[in-house]
Amino acid sequence: MVRTRALAIQTATVLAVLGAVYLVLFILKLAGQGQTFALQQLISGIAIGAIYGAVALALVLIYRSTDVINFAQGEMATFCTFVSWSLITQNHLPFWGAFFVTMVIGAILGALLQKVVIAPVENAPVLTVIIVTLGLFEAFNSGTNFIWQSQPKSYPTPFGAGNVKIFSAAIAKSDLGSLVVILIVMLLVYLFFSRTRLGLASRAAAQNPLAARLCGVSVSAMLTLGWALAAAVGAAAGMLVANKLTLDPNMMIGVLLYAFAAAVLGGLDNPVGAVVGGFVIGIIQNVVVGSDLLKGIPDFVAFLVIVIALAIRPSGLLGRQVVKKV
Amino acid sequence: MLRVNNLRTQYGPIVALRDVSIEVGDGQIVAVLGANGAGKTTLLRSISGVVRPAAGVIDYDGHHLQGLSAEKIVRLGLVQVPEGRQIFTQMTVLENLRLGAYTRRDSAGIAADLERMYSYFPVLERRRNQIAGTLSGGEQQMLAIARALMARPRMLLLDEPSLGLAPLIVRDIFQNIRAISEQEKVTVLLVEQDASAALSIADYAYVLETGRVVLADRAQELRQNEAVRRSYLGY
Numbered sequence: 001m002v003r004t005r006a007l008a009i010q011t012a013t014v015l016a017v018l019g020a021v022y023l024v025l026f027i028l029k030l031a032g033q034g035q036t037f038a039l040q041q042l043i044s045g046i047a048i049g050a051i052y053g054a055v056a057l058a059l060v061l062i063y064r065s066t067d068v069i070n071f072a073q074g075e076m077a078t079f080c081t082f083v084s085w086s087l088i089t090q091n092h093l094p095f096w097g098a099f100f101v102t103m104v105i106g107a108i109l110g111a112l113l114q115k116v117v118i119a120p121v122e123n124a125p126v127l128t129v130i131i132v133t134l135g136l137f138e139a140f141n142s143g144t145n146f147i148w149q150s151q152p153k154s155y156p157t158p159f160g161a162g163n164v165k166i167f168s169a170a171i172a173k174s175d176l177g178s179l180v181v182i183l184i185v186m187l188l189v190y191l192f193f194s195r196t197r198l199g200l201a202s203r204a205a206a207q208n209p210l211a212a213r214l215c216g217v218s219v220s221a222m223l224t225l226g227w228a229l230a231a232a233v234g235a236a237a238g239m240l241v242a243n244k245l246t247l248d249p250n251m252m253i254g255v256l257l258y259a260f261a262a263a264v265l266g267g268l269d270n271p272v273g274a275v276v277g278g279f280v281i282g283i284i285q286n287v288v289v290g291s292d293l294l295k296g297i298p299d300f301v302a303f304l305v306i307v308i309a310l311a312i313r314p315s316g317l318l319g320r321q322v323v324k325k326v
Numbered sequence: 327m328l329r330v331n332n333l334r335t336q337y338g339p340i341v342a343l344r345d346v347s348i349e350v351g352d353g354q355i356v357a358v359l360g361a362n363g364a365g366k367t368t369l370l371r372s373i374s375g376v377v378r379p380a381a382g383v384i385d386y387d388g389h390h391l392q393g394l395s396a397e398k399i400v401r402l403g404l405v406q407v408p409e410g411r412q413i414f415t416q417m418t419v420l421e422n423l424r425l426g427a428y429t430r431r432d433s434a435g436i437a438a439d440l441e442r443m444y445s446y447f448p449v450l451e452r453r454r455n456q457i458a459g460t461l462s463g464g465e466q467q468m469l470a471i472a473r474a475l476m477a478r479p480r481m482l483l484l485d486e487p488s489l490g491l492a493p494l495i496v497r498d499i500f501q502n503i504r505a506i507s508e509q510e511k512v513t514v515l516l517v518e519q520d521a522s523a524a525l526s527i528a529d530y531a532y533v534l535e536t537g538r539v540v541l542a543d544r545a546q547e548l549r550q551n552e553a554v555r556r557s558y559l560g561y
Contacts (some may be wrong), residue, residue, distance in 0.1 A: 197424075197428070199423060200417075200424060200428075201422060201425065201428055203417070204414055204417070204425050205413075207414050207415075207416055207417070208412060208414055208415075210376065210408065210412060210415060211408065211413065212425070213376065213396040213397060213400075214374065214376075214396060214400065214405070214406050214408055214412070214474075215400065215425045215426055215428045215473070215477070216397050216400035216401055216428050216429035216477065217397065217425070217428055217430075218395075218397050287524040
């Protein structure tokens with residue numbers, strides 16, 4: 001009962017902030033552009049927001065389980081997306097076949113990275129670990145450039161061309177399809193953590209490694225699992241946004257920035273917060289881009305909102321306020 | 327069941343346990359007493375595989391535990407209730423109990439054990455969907471013990487179960503420990519600062535001082551021992 005009440009308060013806070021932000025921005029761009037436009041921006045915002053949310057989710061999964069900020073998350077996703085591109089264009093795999101295979105490849109890649117690169121620096125100072133992930137960022141970016149070259153490639157979508165009408169607004173079929181798929185992926189991740197024995201053990205290992213070990217949980221295996229899952233989610237996000245952004249080695253750099261912002265906004269230790277944060281930022285970004293007044297500075301407005309939100313609530317919209325008992 | 331021989335454990339240059347030898351027989355309740363810093367927690371950590379000893383042998387039912395991982399030792403049936411409870415405060419009571427049974431796959435057995443835990447500790451059943459961090463100190467201690475029992479251990483290690491608890495609650499907890507030990511046929515090794523509570527249920531006891539065993543005897547002898555009474559029992 002305590003849990004649902006706290007959750008209700010948190011949800012209400014988030015919705016209130018979301019509503020307030022949207023209202024302010026909506027008023028700002030009143031300039032006669034009307035309801036349809038606002039709805040249009042809202043929907044596009046949700047579509048791209050889902051991608052930000054997915055990458056943010058990957059960041060939070062890794063941070064929560066290993067206390068590491070994985071700066072290479074976006075580049076790993078780009079690399080995997082290129083792999084799927086090769087599978088589709090050179091090996092002639094159907095889209096969904098390549099999608100699942102690549103997610104598996106991503107998971108294996110994530111697991112290997114954790115075991116070989118991250119685990120050895122587990123007990124090193126934070127700065128060392130940051131540099132390691134920045135190194136991975138460089139390695140993946142250069143590697144992707146080297147293998148596939150830097151010319152942008154067009155990436156297929158399995159959802160067909162054209163738009164779908166939602167009330168008076170239109171959304172590209174590919175955007176809608178991507179949105180649905182990424183939501184399914186995120187739902188599966190949620191179910192894994194909340195309903196399965198392994199998910200429970202993984203949460204335990206993140207919250208209290210000592211107690212988890214004393215219950216027979218292999219904490220190191222859970223860390224590896226966290227990286228594997230995060231890499232798979234990142235790969236899925238990359239493959240679902242590639243059609244929209246066109247595929248090149250730097251595709252995810254912008255996305256990663258917003259994903260970070262989303263993760264911080266939602267509270268770095270909260271996966272649901274990361275997803276919600278993603279939507280908030282996606283919506284803000286789109287509404288601002290559509291506004292005559294603010295359209296030159298979408299990034300600025302998004303980050304300004306984040307700074308204000310964190311000033312009011314430093315642990316993030318849904319983050320746990322850490323109260324240390326003295 | 328458990329035989330510790332000449333154990334030495336150190337944290338870097340600091341030697342926490344020096345040549346410690348302890349024996350726990352099948353079905354017994356053995357206590358290790360000592361003040362803060364005597365090495366009691368280090369002893370349990372060494373046995374449970376959380377810390378690797380520098381020297382010595384830990385023999386549990388024919389298995390050599392020194393050098394084994396903590397996860398492996400749990401699977402051998404030796405489970406610790408750590409100092410300060412260490413429950414998963416952000417999870418529900420039920421999730422905590424399920425984690426206790428992590429090493430088991432028999433869902434029917436787990437369900438039956440859950441019922442048995444509820445019968446030992448009715449408050450846990452009432453609060454089974456409550457977040458564990460909201461429980462009182464005594465309730466958290468019961469949860470920690472129940473969680474350990476969910477693994478169906480043959481031996482239980484308890485690290486300062488009285489820590490931070492009111493005297494009346496402590497008495498309750500210790501009577502529970504004794505009852506459970508008899509009913510579940512679990513051997514118990516407990517370390518404690520609260521000597522009188524520990525000696526009230528133990529069969530045999532050791533006294534640890536700065537990493538060495540200084541006294542070892544049957545509990546009722548130690549209760550009469552002049553030195554123990556002065557230093558640890560307060561009269």
